[in-house]
Amino acid sequence: MNMRAIIMVCMAASLISMASAIAGTATYYTVYVPSACYGYQDQGVMIAAASDAIWNNGAACGKMYRVTCTGPTNQGVPQPCRGNGVTVKIVDRCPSPGCQSTIDLSQEAFSMIADPAAGKINIEYNQV
Template sequence: MAMGMSVLTTICVVLSLILGVSATPGTATFYTNYVPSACYRNQNNGVMIAAASDPLWANGAICGKMYNVTCTGPTNPVPHPCTGNSVIVKIVDHCPGCGGTLDLSREAFATIANPVAGIIKIDYH
């Protein structure tokens, strides 16, 4: 049993290192009106959601993809905006000209950063 837990722990550490290396840097903002959305129209998809900026949109091919998002720092003078948490969000909308890579729901943004920051640096994968 102990050997099995050791192997499982090693696998988890290796996977977290691989995922950490493959993270993509970007920026995030937040929004508050979730329905309707470009991907799912009037379907409610909860609050751990995000909208994709033009470079990610790909004519909606990104709809439904899940991303693990982590705050990495401020883009403005708000000191220490990051909470140290990560959040998994589902892409449900398009945000043309939103000013960030991902436009997170307010709830998702607040999980990883102080909403007063408005826009933050992120890693996502």
């Protein structure tokens, strides 16, 4: 395969991965154990709780998601995004009713992609 063909394949692959991203919202939480998936086992801090949209009767446990901030959801912090993406592991279920987002990130994961003062942000996410 020549270099031009390799570049074209890489470009097509990156477009496919971007096209598969799903729009949603993210919030954050701070108490990580116990979790619905792992009980009292510590799973680190790059974790998240899934809303009903992702939970799938617990099938989401252990799945990895790439989450990127795309913008604010309110007037409080006009530019909350930090330009980074983060990969998190689903370890819990966002309480229903009461879940305020598509994915509830650990405070550490949220802080990597956005200003925590925003509280809630618009995101794109996809399973990795």
